[in-house]
Amino acid sequence: MHEALLTLGFGLVTAAILSLSALAFTLEYSVTNVANLSHGEILTVGAYCAYLVQQHGGGVILSGLAAAAGGGLLALAVHNGVVDRFVRRGIGGLPTFIATLGVSLVIQNILVIIFGAANLGYTVPQGAPRTVGPFLWTDTEIQIMVSAVVITALLYVIIQHTRFGKSLRAVSQNRSLARVSGINANRVAALTWLLAGLIGGYAGFILAESVGTFSPYSGFSFFLITLTAAVAGGLGKAVGTLVGGIIVGIALEFFGGYLSASYNLAFAFAILSLVILVRPRGLFVGGRRSIFE
Amino acid sequence: MIDYLVSVLTEGSIFAIMALGLNIIWGWSGDFDLAFYGYVALGAYMTLVLTIGPATSPTTYILGLSLPFPIAVAIAVISSMLLALIVGAIALRHLRGIYFSIVTLGAVYVLYTFAGQFVPLFNGYNGLSGLFDPMGDFFNLDFTSYPFFYLGLCVVVLCVVLFLVTRLSGSRFGLALRSLREDERAAAAFGRGIYVMKLKAYVIGAGIGGLGGALFAGYLSAFNPSAWSPVETIVLYAAILVGGRGSNRGVVLGVAVMVMGLQEATRYLPEIANQPSFAPAFRLILTGVILVLFIRFRPQGLLPERRLRDKDPAGTGGTAVAAGNAVAGATLDTGAA
Numbered sequence: 114m115h116e117a118l119l120t121l122g123f124g125l126v127t128a129a130i131l132s133l134s135a136l137a138f139t140l141e142y143s144v145t146n147v148a149n150l151s152h153g154e155i156l157t158v159g160a161y162c163a164y165l166v167q168q169h170g171g172g173v174i175l176s177g178l179a180a181a182a183g184g185g186l187l188a189l190a191v192h193n194g195v196v197d198r199f200v201r202r203g204i205g206g207l208p209t210f211i212a213t214l215g216v217s218l219v220i221q222n223i224l225v226i227i228f229g230a231a232n233l234g235y236t237v238p239q240g241a242p243r244t245v246g247p248f249l250w251t252d253t254e255i256q257i258m259v260s261a262v263v264i265t266a267l268l269y270v271i272i273q274h275t276r277f278g279k280s281l282r283a284v285s286q287n288r289s290l291a292r293v294s295g296i297n298a299n300r301v302a303a304l305t306w307l308l309a310g311l312i313g314g315y316a317g318f319i320l321a322e323s324v325g326t327f328s329p330y331s332g333f334s335f336f337l338i339t340l341t342a343a344v345a346g347g348l349g350k351a352v353g354t355l356v357g358g359i360i361v362g363i364a365l366e367f368f369g370g371y372l373s374a375s376y377n378l379a380f381a382f383a384i385l386s387l388v389i390l391v392r393p394r395g396l397f398v399g400g401r402r403s404i405f406e
Numbered sequence: 407m408i409d410y411l412v413s414v415l416t417e418g419s420i421f422a423i424m425a426l427g428l429n430i431i432w433g434w435s436g437d438f439d440l441a442f443y444g445y446v447a448l449g450a451y452m453t454l455v456l457t458i459g460p461a462t463s464p465t466t467y468i469l470g471l472s473l474p475f476p477i478a479v480a481i482a483v484i485s486s487m488l489l490a491l492i493v494g495a496i497a498l499r500h501l502r503g504i505y506f507s508i509v510t511l512g513a514v515y516v517l518y519t520f521a522g523q524f525v526p527l528f529n530g531y532n533g534l535s536g537l538f539d540p541m542g543d544f545f546n547l548d549f550t551s552y553p554f555f556y557l558g559l560c561v562v563v564l565c566v567v568l569f570l571v572t573r574l575s576g577s578r579f580g581l582a583l584r585s586l587r588e589d590e591r592a593a594a595a596f597g598r599g600i601y602v603m604k605l606k607a608y609v610i611g612a613g614i615g616g617l618g619g620a621l622f623a624g625y626l627s628a629f630n631p632s633a634w635s636p637v638e639t640i641v642l643y644a645a646i647l648v649g650g651r652g653s654n655r656g657v658v659l660g661v662a663v664m665v666m667g668l669q670e671a672t673r674y675l676p677e678i679a680n681q682p683s684f685a686p687a688f689r690l691i692l693t694g695v696i697l698v699l700f701i702r703f704r705p706q707g708l709l710p711e712r713r714l715r716d717k718d719p720a721g722t723g724g725t726a727v728a729a730g731n732a733v734a735g736a737t738l739d740t741g742a743a
Contacts, residue, residue, distance in 0.1 A: 215697035222687040375523040382512030
């Protein structure tokens with residue numbers, strides 16, 4: 114029982130990272146209807162930005178901010194440079210999806226050229242594990258979970274209670290209708306991608322903190338798990354994605370803890386395929402397509 | 407110099423075979439399959455375990471036979487087709503578009519994980535090696551003449567594959583596949599069995615991919631998870647897209663440009679200290695950029711797929727393009743005949 118609770122504790126850490134990453138992915142999807150295959154690279158770039166800051170003596174907070182900024186700028190660049198141009202010209206979802214795969218290849222290899230393909234790690238120590246109730250967490254892991262909850266709450270407020278959030282919801286439901294109602298859909302989409310990039314970049318930082326090392330390819334591997342969470346929750350739906358992230362994160366830790374961590378990715382995809390085949394629109398679907406359901 | 411040319415051409419022919427296989431799945435049938443390199447890899451792995459003999463400790467792998475190369479290749483192709491049959495049967499049943507792509511991406515990552523982690527299968531991360539100069543002894547070739555023989559073999563196989571896919575392309579099956587790609591519902595309304603046709607195309611394409619993988623194994627003489635990654639499929643997609651999606655000649659041209667051409671173009675890049683991966687990384691960056699630019703500005707590729715003609719001699723119809731202008735179409739047709 115005790116061991117199960119410990120595993121649950123680790124699962125919550127993974128779930129926190131995964132939820133943030135999946136939320137960012139879902140935000141991107143909701144406003145452009147494009148599954149962004151270069152989403153993993155937003156995380157990777159975040160991790161490297163934080164690394165650079167730490168190399169110059171920055172602390173955890175500064176690293177986190179740098180990671181978010183790097184991810185945000187990248188997401189904005191991918192949106193304005195590629196995705197938006199494709200969407201505006203009416204190039205369909207699948208070709209744009211393929212294009213983002215090309216973008217992912219480009220970013221990965223730029224990172225390989227700049228930093229090399231080898232694994233890197235942060236210098237800031239994790240802190241000793243401490244007992245919190247039945248769980249065993251390090252300071253870093255507590256920071257990860259607390260920040261994830263804060264960011265999710267902030268995101269909820271932004272989407273539900275600001276003017277921008279209202280436009281975001283409008284664009285995600287029906288882009289053309291939003292436009293004729295006087296919403297600058299391109300601007301809203303760009304800002305949404307920026308927001309998603311901020312979250313994704315930070316997720317990349319805490320992912321690297323939690324795993325300990327990162328490489329130009331680590332974002333892409335984690336993206337595959339992100340995809341599982343996002344699709345399980347229903348593409349483009351924030352609450353579903355959040356729940357999907359938590360479920361998949363915990364399930365992965367239990368699978369890794371009790372069976373074999375090497376097959377984590379395979380396990381994630383087994384879940385993904387099952388969900389897609391049985392409930393292709395996500396586990397928690399209602400009828401309408403909307404970011405808050 | 408000549409050795410270098412031989413190796414580039416051999417590699418190019420092998421990649422062209424793989425790309426022709428993928429072109430059936432994506433170019434004709436219209437399914438963006440991300441699992442494709444898994445079938446290539448399985449073909450390579452199977453060829454190795456069927457030819458290199460029993461495993462000696464500490465290596466472990468399945469089978470470990472010493473079959474002649476051609477038989478091993480045939481079995482490798484069949485195993486790739488069987489795997490494609492399983493994956494395709496599940497994924498093609500209901501899924502299209504990005505959902506199909508995501509599930510196939512999942513399938514290939516499962517295969518990749520097992521190839522890398524499950525040691526009894528293909529010796530895990532260290533992979534397999536030991537297939538030296540297949541059929542070299544049979545033809546009494548030494549190591550100087552062997553590369554020429556293997557190049558010849560690959561080119562002959564490429565020509566056979568090209569001939570077969572060209573026949574297939576103009577067949578009723580090939581034409582019907584295009585109709586699925588353009589409008590699945592309309593094709594279904596004309597009585598096409600969508601699922602079975604797409605599955606057939608998928609399995610045939612994967613078989614050709616497995617054949618490419620088998621030749622690749624013979625060329626490399628070894629195969630391990632660091633020699634391939636699922637992302638490799640993108641290079642094949644870039645080649646197809648640049649050449650002309652759906653067009654066989656285009657695909658061969660695309661491979662010449664994207665695989666051999668890029669290799670040549672980046673050959674004289676300066677070596678950077680501590681950066682052995684600079685040239686390959688730079689090549690992949692170029693591949694990605696070209697992929698994006700072609701999707702945006704020239705999705706039909708350099709040698710676009712030709713519009714199909716109505717071959718019925720009794721019909722007065724011209725080409726699909728001329729449908730709106732019957733007179734011009736008819737004149738053009740007589741001129742061509």
